[in-house]
Amino acid sequence: xxxxxxxxxxxxxxxxxxxxxxxxxxxxxxxxxxxxxxxxxxxxxxxxxxxxxxxxxxxxxxxxxxxxxxxxxxxxxxxxxxxxxxxxxxxxxxxxxxxxxxxxxxxxxxxxxxxxxxxxxxxxxxxxxxxxxxxxxxxxxxxxxxxxxxxxxxxxxxxxxxxxxxxxxxxxxxxxxxxxxxxxxxxxxxxxxxxxxxxxxxxxxxxxxxxxxxxxxxxxxxxxxxxxxxxxxxxxxxxxxxxxxxxxxxxxxxxxxxxxxxxxxxxxxxxxxxxxxxxxxxxxxxxxxxxxxxxxxxxxxxxxxxxxxxxxxxxxxxxxxxxxxxxxxxxxxxxxxxxxxxxxxxxxxxxxxxxxxxxxxxxxxxxxxxxxxx
Amino acid sequence: xxxxxxxxxxxxxxxxxxxxxxxxxxxxxxxxxxxxxxxxxxxxxxxxxxxxxxxxxxxxxxxxxxxxxxxxxxxxxxxxxxxxxxxxxxxxxxxxxxxxxxxxxxxxxxxxxxxxxxxxxxxxxxxxxxxxxxxxxxxxxxxxxxxxxxxxxxxxxxxxxxxxxxxxxxxxxxxxxxxxxxxxxxxxxxxxxxxxxxxxxxxxxxxxxxxxxxxxxxxxxxxxxxxxxxxxxxxxxxxxxxxxxxxxxxxxxxxxxxxxxxxxxxxxxxxxxxxxxxxxxxxxxxxxxxxxxxxxxxxxxxxxxxxxxxxxxxxxxxxxxxxxxxxxxxxxxxxxxxxxxxxxxxxxxxxxxxxxxxxxxxxxxxxxxxxxxxxxxxxxxxxxxxxxxxxxxxxxxxxxxxxxxxxxxxxxxxxxxxxxxxxxxxxxxxxxxxxxxxxxxxxxxxxxxxxxxxxxxxxxxxxxx
Numbered sequence: 001x002x003x004x005x006x007x008x009x010x011x012x013x014x015x016x017x018x019x020x021x022x023x024x025x026x027x028x029x030x031x032x033x034x035x036x037x038x039x040x041x042x043x044x045x046x047x048x049x050x051x052x053x054x055x056x057x058x059x060x061x062x063x064x065x066x067x068x069x070x071x072x073x074x075x076x077x078x079x080x081x082x083x084x085x086x087x088x089x090x091x092x093x094x095x096x097x098x099x100x101x102x103x104x105x106x107x108x109x110x111x112x113x114x115x116x117x118x119x120x121x122x123x124x125x126x127x128x129x130x131x132x133x134x135x136x137x138x139x140x141x142x143x144x145x146x147x148x149x150x151x152x153x154x155x156x157x158x159x160x161x162x163x164x165x166x167x168x169x170x171x172x173x174x175x176x177x178x179x180x181x182x183x184x185x186x187x188x189x190x191x192x193x194x195x196x197x198x199x200x201x202x203x204x205x206x207x208x209x210x211x212x213x214x215x216x217x218x219x220x221x222x223x224x225x226x227x228x229x230x231x232x233x234x235x236x237x238x239x240x241x242x243x244x245x246x247x248x249x250x251x252x253x254x255x256x257x258x259x260x261x262x263x264x265x266x267x268x269x270x271x272x273x274x275x276x277x278x279x280x281x282x283x284x285x286x287x288x289x290x291x292x293x294x295x296x297x298x299x300x301x302x303x304x305x306x307x308x309x310x311x312x313x314x315x316x317x318x319x320x321x322x323x324x325x326x327x328x329x330x331x332x333x334x335x336x337x338x339x340x341x342x343x344x345x346x347x348x349x350x351x352x353x354x355x356x357x358x359x360x361x362x363x364x365x366x367x368x369x370x371x372x373x374x
Numbered sequence: 375x376x377x378x379x380x381x382x383x384x385x386x387x388x389x390x391x392x393x394x395x396x397x398x399x400x401x402x403x404x405x406x407x408x409x410x411x412x413x414x415x416x417x418x419x420x421x422x423x424x425x426x427x428x429x430x431x432x433x434x435x436x437x438x439x440x441x442x443x444x445x446x447x448x449x450x451x452x453x454x455x456x457x458x459x460x461x462x463x464x465x466x467x468x469x470x471x472x473x474x475x476x477x478x479x480x481x482x483x484x485x486x487x488x489x490x491x492x493x494x495x496x497x498x499x500x501x502x503x504x505x506x507x508x509x510x511x512x513x514x515x516x517x518x519x520x521x522x523x524x525x526x527x528x529x530x531x532x533x534x535x536x537x538x539x540x541x542x543x544x545x546x547x548x549x550x551x552x553x554x555x556x557x558x559x560x561x562x563x564x565x566x567x568x569x570x571x572x573x574x575x576x577x578x579x580x581x582x583x584x585x586x587x588x589x590x591x592x593x594x595x596x597x598x599x600x601x602x603x604x605x606x607x608x609x610x611x612x613x614x615x616x617x618x619x620x621x622x623x624x625x626x627x628x629x630x631x632x633x634x635x636x637x638x639x640x641x642x643x644x645x646x647x648x649x650x651x652x653x654x655x656x657x658x659x660x661x662x663x664x665x666x667x668x669x670x671x672x673x674x675x676x677x678x679x680x681x682x683x684x685x686x687x688x689x690x691x692x693x694x695x696x697x698x699x700x701x702x703x704x705x706x707x708x709x710x711x712x713x714x715x716x717x718x719x720x721x722x723x724x725x726x727x728x729x730x731x732x733x734x735x736x737x738x739x740x741x742x743x744x745x746x747x748x749x750x751x752x753x754x755x756x757x758x759x760x761x762x763x764x765x766x767x768x769x770x771x772x773x774x775x776x777x778x779x780x781x782x783x784x785x786x787x788x789x790x791x792x793x794x795x796x797x798x799x800x801x802x803x804x805x806x807x808x809x810x811x812x813x814x815x816x817x818x819x820x821x822x823x824x825x826x827x828x829x830x831x832x833x834x835x836x837x838x839x
Contacts, residue, residue, distance in 0.1 A: 002637035005671050005680060023463055030688065041633065044625040049462045049618070053455075054487040061455025061484075065428075065446065066463035087449055114688050175709055176667065176682040178638075178674050218426055218444050219464040225439070227447040228431075236393070236439055285707040361710045 003180045008146040008172035013038035015150030016074045022048030023071035025062035030114040031170040032104035035076035056081040060088035067099045070217030076102035079121050090129035095226045098157040102166045104173035107359045116359035117170035119281045119332040134255040137165040137310040141284045143177040148184050155190040161212050171282040203235040209253040263313035266305040273300035276324040280306040283330050289364035312340050328371035330354035330362050388415040397436050403553040403578025408437045414563035425468045428457040432474035433507050434500040451481030454488050457495040465618040469495045476505045479514035489545035492570040494616040502580035510583025521587045536575045541610050547572035548610040554592045570616045636800050644676040644788040649702040651711035655724030658695045665774030666697035671796040673701040676788035681709045694727035718777045719743040764815050772812030779816025
């Protein structure tokens with residue numbers, strides 16, 4: 001085992017390959033382009049296909065169809081690309097398509113600052129497409145986590161037959177770090193459950209709402225169907241309100257009821273602390289310095305760092321909030337995830353945002369100053 | 375040939391009547407088009423499990439579920455993208471995309487690109503000159519002067535020649551036919567058997583809107599073709615290697631092209647006992663970022679952790695290039711450098727970008743600057759070095775290595791041998807040779823110390839404002 005000096009984007013590509021990714025389509029965009037470069041090199045080495053599409057819409061179209069034909073697929077972009085992915089994300093939800101979508105966030109809105117970091121796509125990811133169904137999103141803080149969470153994103157995609165987002169940022173994607181990827185412990189690889197050979201294939205079969213339907217690949221043993229339109233378990237169009245509601249309840253339940261299983265977080269809770277910092281992504285690393293500084297001054301403080309952002313790890317958040325008077329939420333946006341923290345905070349708890357969106361990191365000193373910890 | 379020898383009983387149809395009759399208006403051309411597609415499949419006797427019918431939004435997109443083949447029904451105008459995804463994932467499948475003229479408008483780029491790439495799907499366009507599903511609005515193929523719900527005074531736009539467009543984009547096989555032509559089934563079957571991309575533009579009637587508003591019947595359809603000088607039949611038949619075959623062949627022609635892993639084992643000691651922040655400010659094209667990476671890798675060879683963040687404009691070969699390296703005996707959490715320990719200023723571009731930061735540097739920081747640059751007033755200690763002059767002798771792409779080597783020699787963070795190891799291990803031998811010379815030259819610059827008039831420990835004079 002040896003260390004390497006890697007950028008997050010390379011770690012993401014390596015994590016994908018570790019998860020047996022064998023199809024990639026993407027369109028160049030700063031700061032995500034190097035993922036496209038790495039995948040174009042790596043994927044054909046395992047017999048797969050990687051292609052630069054004509055635009056982000058085609059990237060998603062290629063990926064969704066390839067996933068339904070049995071490939072393990074990934075695409076990567078930045079905020080402007082997610083805007084163009086939006087409609088197809090809904091299609092992937094509708095067809096229960098396992099796929100991984102990487103967002104190397106940059107300063108927006110619109111073109112914003114292409115080479116500058118931000119983490120401004122947090123609620124955008126949650127409400128990324130029409131209909132408002134739940135999504136799965138993980139957020140790494142380091143190059144090592146970019147590797148690990150990309151791998152885990154594939155597992156979640158396969159297990160829940162769902163698109164899964166990795167919400168990284170320029171600050172992780174194109175920042176290089178010392179890391180030993182081989183030393184990172186990964187869970188066993190999960191593959192989608194495939195439909196039994198015998199009998200007719202129902203593309204969206206379930207008994208209980210939260211059940212994940214087994215899948216049969218296009219070109220496989222069964223006749224497969226896939227549709228963007230409101231449908232029943234056979235993937236034939238339906239206009240029956242009770243069937244439509246049941247399908248919506250199914251899409252919702254399979255994600256929401258698995259929230260605890262999907263909850264990834266790191267907590268550093270100190271008994272008797274009256275202040276809790278909740279953070280995610282690159283800013284959680286500033287928080288770690290803040291916590292060290294505050295404790296060095298003899299003050300107690302707790303920290304909860306979220307790796308799963310969607311579905312909200314409510315159990316872990318509520319548990320960490322117990323007994324604290326103040327919760328500080330630093331974000332490289334104008335206070336997006338704070339909305340979730342505010343709705344979960346017990347009455348009387350003060351929730352303080354440290355919001356910054358000027359392309360530079362939030363420093364430990366800024367968190368201490370705005371959070372009243374100085 | 376995609377057609378396979380029948381292994382089971384002959385397929386008499388690829389359609390099912392279990393969903394009832396087709397949902398099209400009386401007289402709609404889609405009835406005949408769908409029947410022709412079915413007949414073409416019957417003619418080819420393909421295994422329904424190996425055929426995928428891909429549709430998108432528009433009246434023609436309602437038909438896939440009436441087929442007993444695989445069916446993929448996606449977003450408006452994007453059927454080509456799903457068809458390509460399926461074909462790229464499983465080149466052995468027969469993938470047929472259906473689209474309306476409306477879809478050719480919103481998804482026009484996909485038409486251009488599938489033709490150019492020669493991905494082996496078949497595209498069948500049900501071209502009835504308007505959007506039937508949404509109320510008869512004009513499309514990219516609506517003839518000039520035609521009446522539609524969105525051209526109340528006649529269409530002032532010109533119609534797109536779908537076949538001509540596909541041909542211009544490099545399509546290998548293109549045909550045009552109409553719903554009234556007896557050879558439509560044969561043309562479709564021929565298209566399906568093409569190994570590369572094939573397109574059939576099928577002219578037909580929307581009886582609900584376009585045909586009634588514009589008095590379009592079989593005779594007028596032919597007159598319209600003639601007036602536009604559009605031809606029917608197979609217009610292009612120039613087979614070339616299908617995309618996936620070419621892709622695989624190109625990859626196999628370059629074995630071992632994968633980039634190597636740059637593994638780093640600790641070989642040296644360092645004197646670093648706390649986090650050290652180093653900023654290098656230079657110009658694009660000065661190899662600032664790659665020199666910074668080598669320096670960070672050298673720190674790792676010396677047992678340290680490292681991070682590197684780069685700042686550069688969106689253009690690559692012009693303007694500033696700034697790299698920020700942190701080296702530390704412990705894990706590095708916060709990756710920004712708010713108070714640098716070393717600041718290397720190599721060029722005017724770098725100085726312009728970094729000037730405000732230099733002015734705020736504390737006295738604990740040392741600035742290593744190209745001696746001809748006029749630095750702003752700062753509390754930091756300044757060391758002026760003949761970087762340009764030295765780089766002229768050693769190699770101008772090595773200026774950042776020269777500066778880093780001088781800083782390293784004076785700071786003794788870790789041995790120069792670690793820098794040499796990174797250079798020799800991770801750079802191609804010709805480049806490494808130059809950079810080793812640069813390392814020596816930079817080390818020598820530092821060792822001249824204050825004795826050399828060109829190396830001044832005095833603070834720079836303030837820059838006139």
